[in-house]
Amino acid sequence: MSGDPARFLTAFAQALATMTLYAEGHPARERAIDTAYKELHDLQAATVQPLFTFLGDEIVYGNLPLKGLGGWDWSQRLAQAGIQRLQFSDRVTKDEFETFLDEILARLTLSAIDTTMASPMRSSAIKYGAVGVRGDASIDAESSHLPTATISYSLAEETDTLRWVHDEVSAKGFIPLVEAEAVVRSLSVAMHSGRQFMIPLLQLKEFDQYTTTHSLNVSVLAMALAEFLGLGARDVQAFGIAGLLHDLGKVRIPIEVLTKPGRFTDEERLIMNRHPADGARIILTSENRLDLAAVVAYEHHIMLNGEGYPTMQFRRDCHFASKLVHVCDVYDALRTTRPYREAWPQERTLAYIDGRSATEFDPVLAGAFTRMMRQRETQVAVVVDKEAPIAAQPAAGG
Ligand SMILES: [Fe+2]
């Protein structure tokens, strides 16, 4: 029996619908769960790690749009409940599958499930989420005990996805755009999921994750600043993508150079400094809709006074989006621990940006950024997922 993704989704939705109607133990409920479980089993016989992405009207299976689900309105509902990705990375038992259905149902009905209890029991073979929030403020909207400064987000799904995006680019030279856009959408949902606007930032825990966590942070900061400046939703999204992809050219840098703990040799510095041009080239060759992201990738290390790299033959002004991403990029780089220095505290970083306003940074953007960060300071969420201690980190600049 060959598996079929559309048939699995239909059975999955049927099981969820039936579960809202019948209590545990009812034959109809058991039957619906059995059918969905069997469809999953068949699907995994054909594809070991099926991956679904729900993007409102669109459903993507692996990286191909899924057809044949006309009138299936669950994609929208799942996406709205913060479930934009669903992946089965290994075989699951019937019990695990049922627990997973319960969790999904709880999210869909916004019932306050105790996620701190549920998470450790959850099978790691089933990964889902958009925001992957634990102790989610949107689910537990009534809760008043959540500390504003330290709501603990898990952007683990987004981190995994972006790492996969980088692997794909590195292997195939091609950007899986649907996934990249899904990550940006998730970040935007995370930013707005609390009662107040928040800036959820990842804290680096493992040195080889630097490019991933840094890219996610720059994406969040770029969207936050664009929104703070009053730009419209489409621009905010485009800036989020540009932030996410600004360092894409780093996939071409050998890992020994990227993670070198000491100073760069001249040759290594040259290799490092190629990443803006490489990134722009990768973006343009894989997707011409991303011209803004390509410009940003190319210009994000160029300072207002023309210093930085790549060297410009003729002095010219950089794109507004590049100048915006540049501020966010420097902020996140300074706030992260490096092998040669500790992470800078918030105020010192903001003072640095203020101090270099009009030389390195566009004064309007630097002013808006520091104002935004001072206003939002208590709402910055520390995002920690992995337990691993902070190890040596790459010397890679910004
Ligand atoms: Fe960079």
Ligand SMILES: [Fe+2]
């Ligand atoms: Fe960067």
